[in-house]
Amino acid sequence: MSEFERDTHVERIDDLRFKGLVDPGWNISVNPNGGYLLSIVSAAIAESVDHPDPLSFTAHYLRPGVPGVECEVIVDVVRQGRTLSTVRASLWQEGKQRVEIIAAYGDLSNRVGIDSDITIEMPRLPPPESCVARSGDIQGIDIPMINKLHVMMHPDQAIPGQSGVPEISGWIRFTDDREPDTRSLLLFCDTFPPSPFGKLGMIGWVPTIELTVHVRRRPAPGWILGRFRTDDLVDGRMIETGGLWDSTGALVADCRQIGLVLQKT
Amino acid sequence: MSEFERDTHVERIDDLRFKGLVDPGWNISVNPNGGYLLSIVSAAIAESVDHPDPLSFTAHYLRPGVPGVECEVIVDVVRQGRTLSTVRASLWQEGKQRVEIIAAYGDLSNRVGIDSDITIEMPRLPPPESCVARSGDIQGIDIPMINKLHVMMHPDQAIPGQSGVPEISGWIRFTDDREPDTRSLLLFCDTFPPSPFGKLGMIGWVPTIELTVHVRRRPAPGWILGRFRTDDLVDGRMIETGGLWDSTGALVADCRQIGLVLQKT
Numbered sequence: 001m002s003e004f005e006r007d008t009h010v011e012r013i014d015d016l017r018f019k020g021l022v023d024p025g026w027n028i029s030v031n032p033n034g035g036y037l038l039s040i041v042s043a044a045i046a047e048s049v050d051h052p053d054p055l056s057f058t059a060h061y062l063r064p065g066v067p068g069v070e071c072e073v074i075v076d077v078v079r080q081g082r083t084l085s086t087v088r089a090s091l092w093q094e095g096k097q098r099v100e101i102i103a104a105y106g107d108l109s110n111r112v113g114i115d116s117d118i119t120i121e122m123p124r125l126p127p128p129e130s131c132v133a134r135s136g137d138i139q140g141i142d143i144p145m146i147n148k149l150h151v152m153m154h155p156d157q158a159i160p161g162q163s164g165v166p167e168i169s170g171w172i173r174f175t176d177d178r179e180p181d182t183r184s185l186l187l188f189c190d191t192f193p194p195s196p197f198g199k200l201g202m203i204g205w206v207p208t209i210e211l212t213v214h215v216r217r218r219p220a221p222g223w224i225l226g227r228f229r230t231d232d233l234v235d236g237r238m239i240e241t242g243g244l245w246d247s248t249g250a251l252v253a254d255c256r257q258i259g260l261v262l263q264k265t
Numbered sequence: 266m267s268e269f270e271r272d273t274h275v276e277r278i279d280d281l282r283f284k285g286l287v288d289p290g291w292n293i294s295v296n297p298n299g300g301y302l303l304s305i306v307s308a309a310i311a312e313s314v315d316h317p318d319p320l321s322f323t324a325h326y327l328r329p330g331v332p333g334v335e336c337e338v339i340v341d342v343v344r345q346g347r348t349l350s351t352v353r354a355s356l357w358q359e360g361k362q363r364v365e366i367i368a369a370y371g372d373l374s375n376r377v378g379i380d381s382d383i384t385i386e387m388p389r390l391p392p393p394e395s396c397v398a399r400s401g402d403i404q405g406i407d408i409p410m411i412n413k414l415h416v417m418m419h420p421d422q423a424i425p426g427q428s429g430v431p432e433i434s435g436w437i438r439f440t441d442d443r444e445p446d447t448r449s450l451l452l453f454c455d456t457f458p459p460s461p462f463g464k465l466g467m468i469g470w471v472p473t474i475e476l477t478v479h480v481r482r483r484p485a486p487g488w489i490l491g492r493f494r495t496d497d498l499v500d501g502r503m504i505e506t507g508g509l510w511d512s513t514g515a516l517v518a519d520c521r522q523i524g525l526v527l528q529k530t
Contacts (some may be wrong), residue, residue: 055474055523058367058475058477060321062344078327078365079327079362086365102323102325102365102367104325104475108500110500111500112500112525112527113469113502113525113528114468114498114526115499115500116498116499116526118461118496118498119496119497120497196379199383200381204379209320209349210321212323214504214521214523216497217499232384233380233381234381234384234482235375235377235380236376237371237377237378239481241506251497254496254504256477258321258479260377260378261378263379
């Protein structure tokens with residue numbers, strides 16, 4: 001069993017409820033990574049709906065998770081249709097809700113309408129071995145999660161503030177070589193450093209309010225390329241838009257989040 | 266009272282429930298416009314939370330609404346914090362759920378962190394009087410909603426398939442001159458023709474699965490400019506990204522949806 005499967009494993013309690021454990025190995029500093037928290041929820045949803053692929057997945061982060069502590073996940077199927085399952089879910093620890101999720105699942109192996117050549121081309125990036133590994137040293141914090149995920153940053157963007165552009169790009173894969181699938185793309189959309197750092201340098205904490213991921217295609221094995229840009233930042237509220245491409249160059253997910261860009265205190 | 270306030274008016278039944286009416290004047294062909302349905306919900310949310318502005322608003326469209334029929338809206342405040350209210354809501358007609366919503370509300374008059382000049386510039390467009398009014402004739406359907414909203418399309422994009430580019434842009438405002446506010450921006454993000462029409466011509470029905478709007482700034486009075494692009498269309502599933510700018514040129518909302526692009530039958 002891969003580390004990702006093991007650390008997001010949930011056990012069914014009843015029709016609606018599952019229990020799991022928030023493993024401290026996925027922390028960024030003292031808090032569990034948000035993409036890891038939603039992956040525990042996505043494991044419970046996979047046990048609850050008929051369709052395999054998260055076409056649309058929205059997470060609201062209400063409170064930080066608590067590392068090393070059990071969690072409960074509640075999954076409520078809003079509508080189970082022929083081509084789509086719509087589901088609401090939440091993650092709780094110590095009696096408090098941490099994450100609220102709404103998602104639509106479908107089957108990406110089924111064609112449901114018109115096809116086209118409209119897509120977003122994969123950005124050009126040096127190969128992973130010419131990129132710079134994400135490390136806690138660069139950001140000045142401890143990042144246990146880098147033992148679970150290789151994140152290889154574009155060499156011009158590895159140092160916060162160096163590029164002058166609010167963009168972060170790089171390669172990502174699991175350190176135990178588990179291959180990507182549509183569920184792990186949800187995680188990969190929330191595991192790069194915040195894109196405002198590219199222009200503004202190491203500012204403060206950048207908590208996500210809401211993240212939406214659209215999985216577009218099932219990924220081929222190998223590295224996943226991610227690119228994330230800040231579109232708009234005003235009064236401490238930013239919009240970041242991102243995309244993921246697989247080893248064949250196909251767009252496999254896009255994502256957008258609203259986050260806060262707080263002063264370092 | 267403006268037509269928008271009148272047609273989205275809701276009356277409280279109890280702590281969680283409101284009742285309203287789906288007015289047939291906001292139809293596109295035989296179905297109520299999706300942006301209109303979520304506006305009935307946004308009216309109920311406004312009565313339920315302390316914060317005035319929808320910072321993040323996600324709607325899943327489960328079934329078409331029924332014009333001319335009463336509706337019930339259920340609002341459930343997930344978390345009421347100091348700077349954010351997170352809320353779930355749903356719209357029901359004839360015993361069936363039509364829309365599921367999750368949203369985070371805040372106060373855009375409060376600065377909560379770092380400011381910057383990062384934004385998306387307003388696209389250049391001919392003035393409204395040089396644009397072409399959206400009409401049912403062009404699309405070959407009846408659009409009662411054009412009596413509620415002026416939608417003035419870029420002259421190069423008014424005819425489906427004419428531009429060869431999957432992009433739609435134009436100006437929008439209420440026909441009764443009600444000025445825009447942050448609540449009406451949610452509506453404006455779902456009232457332009459689908460952007461795939463620009464490249465592919467008048468194809469079939471383009472139902473939205475999920476739409477997320479981020480309101481970025483409170484709009485100045487006057488026309489709102491909208492631009493919407495298809496980023497990716499494969500096997501009948503499209504991602505459309507849009508933005509709204511106010512009469513001062515400021516980005517006031519961005520949005521993204523996943524929709525189906527179905528064959529004309």
